[in-house]
Amino acid sequence: MKNENVIIKVEKDSIAEELGIEAGDILVDIDNKPVKDVLDYRYLIQGEYIEVGIRKPDGDEWLLEIDKEEYEDLGIVFESGLMDKARSCSNKCIFCFIDQLPKGMRKSLYFKDDDSRLSFLQGNYVTLTNMKEEDIDRIIFYHLSPINVSVHTTDMELRKYMLKNPNAVKLMDYLKKLNDNHIEMNFQIVLCKNINDGEHLDKSISDLSKFLPIAGSMAIVPFGKSKYREGLTDIELYNKEECAKIIEQVRVWQDKFYKEYGTHFCYLSDEFYITAGVELPDNDFYEDYPQYENGVGMVTLTKKEFYDYFNTAEGDSKVRNVSIATGKIAYDFIYSLACDIMEKYTNTKINVYAIENDFFGRTITVSGLMTGRDIISQLKGKELGTALFLPENCIRTEGTALLDDVDISDIERELNVKVTPVKSGGAEILKEILKAEEN
Numbered sequence: 001m002k003n004e005n006v007i008i009k010v011e012k013d014s015i016a017e018e019l020g021i022e023a024g025d026i027l028v029d030i031d032n033k034p035v036k037d038v039l040d041y042r043y044l045i046q047g048e049y050i051e052v053g054i055r056k057p058d059g060d061e062w063l064l065e066i067d068k069e070e071y072e073d074l075g076i077v078f079e080s081g082l083m084d085k086a087r088s089c090s091n092k093c094i095f096c097f098i099d100q101l102p103k104g105m106r107k108s109l110y111f112k113d114d115d116s117r118l119s120f121l122q123g124n125y126v127t128l129t130n131m132k133e134e135d136i137d138r139i140i141f142y143h144l145s146p147i148n149v150s151v152h153t154t155d156m157e158l159r160k161y162m163l164k165n166p167n168a169v170k171l172m173d174y175l176k177k178l179n180d181n182h183i184e185m186n187f188q189i190v191l192c193k194n195i196n197d198g199e200h201l202d203k204s205i206s207d208l209s210k211f212l213p214i215a216g217s218m219a220i221v222p223f224g225k226s227k228y229r230e231g232l233t234d235i236e237l238y239n240k241e242e243c244a245k246i247i248e249q250v251r252v253w254q255d256k257f258y259k260e261y262g263t264h265f266c267y268l269s270d271e272f273y274i275t276a277g278v279e280l281p282d283n284d285f286y287e288d289y290p291q292y293e294n295g296v297g298m299v300t301l302t303k304k305e306f307y308d309y310f311n312t313a314e315g316d317s318k319v320r321n322v323s324i325a326t327g328k329i330a331y332d333f334i335y336s337l338a339c340d341i342m343e344k345y346t347n348t349k350i351n352v353y354a355i356e357n358d359f360f361g362r363t364i365t366v367s368g369l370m371t372g373r374d375i376i377s378q379l380k381g382k383e384l385g386t387a388l389f390l391p392e393n394c395i396r397t398e399g400t401a402l403l404d405d406v407d408i409s410d411i412e413r414e415l416n417v418k419v420t421p422v423k424s425g426g427a428e429i430l431k432e433i434l435k436a437e438e439n
Contacts, residue, residue: 005035006079014075019064021054021076028053028061038078039142046071090130092164093152094233095190100226100360105404125150125188128174129167136174139183146184146216149175153189153196154207162196172207179211187218188294193236197246205253205266212261219294220250221269227361237363243276263287269295271366274329295366298424299333306337306426313430315344320436321385323351323417324429325375327367334429341430350433351383359404368393372406376414384417387436389429392421 005027010016027035030044030052044050048070054062066074092099125148128136139147149171153159156169178185187208191197196204201220208218222243223235238246247268254264264285273280283304286297326334331354338350355378357364359371368391379388388411395401400408400421408419422428 005041007076008079009077011075011077015066015068015072016075019066020062021064021074024057026055027076027078028055039138039144043142045074090165091127091168093190094162094164094195095192095223095235097224097226099232100224100228102228102359124148127163127165127168128171129163129165131170131174136177139178140181143183145182146186147178148186148188151187151189151204151208151218153200154204155196155200158196158200162192175208175211179214182214184214184216185211186216186290189218189220190223191220191238191246192223193238193242195235201246201249202253205250209253209257209265212257212263212265215265217263217290218266219269219291219296220246220266220272221294221296222271222275224366225361225363227363238272238275240276243272244278247272247276247278267291267296270297270299271295271329274299299330302424302426303333303337304426306430309427310340310344310430313434316434317347318345318434320345320348320433321351321383322349322387322389322433322436323353323379323382323384324389325353325355325370325379326391327365327370328354328356328362329365330367337426337429341433345434348433349385351385353379353382355379367391369403370394371404372402372411373404375402375411376406379415384415385436386418387432388415388417388419389422389432390419392423395421 007016007021007025007027008023010021010023027041029035030041031047031050032053033040033044035041035044048068050066050068052064052066052074054064056062068074127150151159151171152162154172156171159168159171160166162168175185189196189201189204191201205218208215222238225235225237250266250268253266257263257265264287267286267290269291270280272278280300281297283300286300289297289301292298292301324334324338331352335352338352342348342350355367355370355374356362357369357371358374358377360369370390371394375390390408394403395408396403402408408421412419420432422432
């Protein structure tokens with residue numbers, strides 16, 4: 001049975017507060033229509049006049065007649081952001097990183113969502129394997145655009161193997177229906193060596209490009225391998241030469257699409273370029289950075305934002321001694337920024353440390369998967385100065401703990417240094433360093 005739409009908060013000075021709606025009340029219906037989830041709610045409150053049914057904790061029922069601006073929100077916060085349970089993933093993908101997590105971590109980290117509503121609301125990727133025709137119709141009815149789809153391959157037999165789900169073969173029919181109804185789609189391919197690369201990658205790019213110009217973009221990211229893969233499919237990692245070959249393979253398609261549509265459409269994550277030792281594309285290449293959250297163009301945008309600010313920031317003679325901890329793959333880039341800062345601010349010393357990922361395994365090199373215990377063990381006894389800066393993406397969104405539940409306060413206590421998470425954006429690291437206290 002569906003949970004009731006329990007209200008946990010009413011925004012100050014909102015319509016809901018003015019009408020006497022309170023935390024603990026239950027939303028019964030809007031315009032006499034049931035509210036299944038947040039999509040129904042957002043759709044039904046759009047009008048300038050609506051009737052809202054509310055049930056009080058004592059069972060008293062109110063019918064509120066509301067005149068408001070079109071699309072104006074009521075100021076209600078529900079117990080669940082979706083007003084419904086998130087749909088879990090029914091796949092057993094051979095490359096899934098959640099299946100590579102060690103035991104004993106907090107329960108929320110093991111939940112795999114595969115919910116089109118989260119795709120629309122939060123940018124999550126969905127496989128469409130747990131969807132029926134009526135679910136696709138609902139996306140079209142509410143015009144949930146864009147939808148982000150994990151494709152991995154357009155060879156349906158191969159997709160069925162990679163996702164370990166017989167429903168994986170419905171993908172292209174669903175994508176065609178969404179495209180025919182002008183729903184923008186962004187795609188993702190997790191590239192696995194000797195599985196969905198080579199000719200399979202060419203086919204996937206070709207097939208998905210047929211949805212241009214309604215389709216938005218496609219990210220190609222390499223498989224990430226932790227040390228916890230016992231009993232899972234054996235997948236090798238790409239070496240330097242193989243990454244360079246993939247870059248050239250995809251560049252042919254990028255040039256073709258740019259000539260025909262004015263967009264490069266398919267993008268490789270930064271990891272391919274860094275591993276290959278190939279210079280990353282410039283700022284214009286990434287257009288409006290449509291796949292930034294997939295690690296596409298992060299280095300280029302960070303570099304641009306950094307130097308835009310760096311070149312206008314005033315110099316000073318303040319004495320500073322600070323440190324930066326980063327993932328191994330970003331070390332050279334972060335170190336180069338630190339060198340330029342120290343050249344301009346001659347009394348500033350920056351210690352840059354690459355954290356090896358012993359928690360997940362040293363094949364994991366991104367900063368977002370750094371853990372507190374690795375930071376503590378590897379920086380113990382090192383020169384840290386008055387401040388240690390960490391990338392904000394290694395901090396969990398629900399608090400101040402890292403993936404292994406080690407809190408920022410634990411790191412501060414163990415290393416005897418102030419720890420500051422730095423927001424994404426190239427200018428932020430320089431701003432934080434310039435605010436650092438004198439050594």
